[in-house]
Amino acid sequence: MLPLDVLDVAAALSASEQARLAEATAWLQERIRPASVGPWQRDEFPRDLIAELGERGYGNLRQSGSELFIGLLHAQIARADLSLSAFVGIHNELVVGMIEALGSPEQRDRLIPGLSRFTTLGAFALTEPEHGSDIAGGLATTARRDGDTWVISGAKRWIGAGTVADVVLVWARDEADGVIKAFIVEADRPGFTATRIEHKVGLRIMQNADLAFDDVRVPEANRLPGAHGFAAANRLLCDSRAWVGWQAVGAQLAAVDIARSHALDRRQFGRPLGAFQLVQASLAEMFGNLTLSLGMMTQIARTQAEGRLTMPQAALAKSTITRLTRESLSLGRNLLGGNGILSDHEMAKIFADVEVLHTYEGTYEINTLIVGRAATGISAFA
Structure with missing residues (x-):
């Protein structure tokens, strides 16, 4: 059966990183994914899950491995739950990252240890x-x-x-x-x-x-x-927009996983849903969007590792991949039929979360215009 990572992007990781990613993926799917549904439905902050993420070092992932490893790990956190991924990612990119990049030695010594363990938020x-x-x-x-x-x-x-x-x-x-x-x-x-x-x-x-x-x-x-000056904030926002691309990859991983399982388990007219052409066409499109997104983010990770990431590149990744993710979640929600509007079945939960990805860390329109400005040399906004 076709793997979610069609291009085997994870093969570019070291053997140690592959093992760590596999272990993290299993824990996130077994522990975080099912435990996140209730707090999401109740609109509450699960401090117990945050503490567990902190114990595993997720409060400071910036030095935990290669750029590709960190990106794929962020994708797996998002695959388990986008809300917790948003908390972890913003905390890493815009809180810990800001203090490390712009803070004094005293500020780093005072704050980074607690922030890294989520004992300080x-x-x-x-x-x-x-x-x-x-x-x-x-x-x-x-x-x-x-x-x-x-x-x-x-x-x-x-x-x-x-x-x-x-x-x-x-x-x-x-x-x-x-x-x-x-x-x-x-x-x-x-x-x-x-x-x-x-x-x-x-x-x-x-x-x-x-x-x-x-x-x-x-x-x-x-x-x-x-x-x-604002240039200091803009540098942080550049990396953060790239990270949202990994979030969107994670959302697609979850959507494809849920949609395929439903298509194989659900039977109608005496056959699995997955036996019908329209269902297979939706799954193929979702796999295509995921593979395009994962390939794009893999190159973004290489660019980051070389210290060459620019705002137009980050904006292009953020706008393009969140658009593809939105398309895939629409297909996935439709494929689940009535169950697709129930958060208990997860697809509706991810569908709603992806609407936020499309808007935050720079709206889709603003990121598109950043790319348009780079393409033409003419700014469409002040």
């Missing part, structure tokens, strides 16, 4: 209520220097893990020079509040939040010295 706060796609030029949250402290005022929106985070990495505009800078804000600081965003249809485990900063004071020691 972090959030990345850039997007604002009135500024999403135009955040580079429109960022309105301010920071004012007052002696040895900074006073932060403003609001952030759609901040992943915002209500459960112990520390929040906040981007704000310095009132003195207009430069965007970043600060570590502990959640117990006076003037800081986090309010969960309710009624999400996807990524329901991820606790997105509205954050408010009412003259929140932090010491100069909490300013990240490497965060000077």
Whole structure:
């Protein structure tokens, strides 16, 4: 029977990495996949599962192997559950990654050990209520220097893990020079509040939040010295957009797995569903989308390993692969019939989560226009 990894991309890993990936895949499928359905349905944050992921080192995967290994592991986490994958990935790429890349030695020593084990939880706060796609030029949250402290005022929106985070990495505009800078804000600081965003249809485990900063004071020691200007944030967002491509690969792995199992197990008109031409055509298209996506992300991983990844490349991967994933989940949901609209059967859960992938870490349209700007040399947006 056709394997999910049609091109055998994992063969490019070392023998040790292949063994580690196989072990991780088995654990994620046996432990995390079934355990995630209930919290997703209840819109709750499963601290017990987060603790188990932390014990396995998933709080800091950046140094755990080759770029391809890390990408394939992220895909397997997403295959088990996209919400938990979003938490793990954002924590790795935009929290741990930001402190490692832009923080001081003291900040790294103080925060990275706890973040790596998920005993400390972090959030990345850039997007604002009135500024999403135009955040580079429109960022309105301010920071004012007052002696040895900074006073932060403003609001952030759609901040992943915002209500459960112990520390929040906040981007704000310095009132003195207009430069965007970043600060570590502990959640117990006076003037800081986090309010969960309710009624999400996807990524329901991820606790997105509205954050408010009412003259929140932090010491100069909490300013990240490497965060000077939006270019620093853009570098992090480039890697993060590439990671979303791996998330989308993981969603497709899950969808193909579920759809094929259903097609073989479900019988209609005295035959398995998989015996009918239209069902086989849907499965073949889903396999095609998965293989195209996996091949593209394999090359992205090579480019990252060589330090050559650019924003247009990351944007192309994110927009293209989430589009293909959306197509595959539509096919998969349809193939399951009535069961395709029940989250108990998982396909509907993944279908809803993929709608979020299509929008976050830069909307599909913005990422498409980034590629269009690179292709023509003309910007369609400011």
